[in-house]
Amino acid sequence: MGRHAYNKIVIKDKDDEVTIKxxxxxxxxxxxxxxxxxxxxxxxxxxxxxxTVLDLIDEGIL
Known part of the structure; x- marks a missing residue:
C-alpha cells in the first residue's frame, strides 16, 4: 500500500454527530x-x- 494514513475524528453529543475524515x-x-x-x-x-505542535499553534507561531 505504500505510504499512507487514514484519520477519522468523530464528535458526538446526544442528537448530533460530526465526522472528519x-x-x-x-x-x-x-x-x-x-x-x-x-x-x-x-x-x-x-x-x-x-x-508540542499544539504549543506552537496556541502561541500563534505555527
Missing part, C-alpha cells in the same frame, strides 16, 4: 509539515524547553 497518500504532506515546524523553530526565539 482525512486520507493522506504519499509522504509529501508529512515532509511539508515537518519543514514548517523546523522553519518555525528556526525563525522564532523559543525558550529552552520541550514544545
Amino acid at each position: 482525512t486520507k493522506v497518500l504519499g509522504h509529501d504532506s508529512y515532509v511539508n509539515g515537518v519543514r514548517s515546524i523546523i522553519e518555525t523553530c528556526i525563525n522564532h526565539k523559543l525558550e529552552n524547553r520541550k514544545y
Whole structure:
C-alpha cells in the first residue's frame, strides 16, 4: 500500500454527530509539515524547553 494514513475524528453529543475524515497518500504532506515546524523553530526565539505542535499553534507561531 505504500505510504499512507487514514484519520477519522468523530464528535458526538446526544442528537448530533460530526465526522472528519482525512486520507493522506504519499509522504509529501508529512515532509511539508515537518519543514514548517523546523522553519518555525528556526525563525522564532523559543525558550529552552520541550514544545508540542499544539504549543506552537496556541502561541500563534505555527
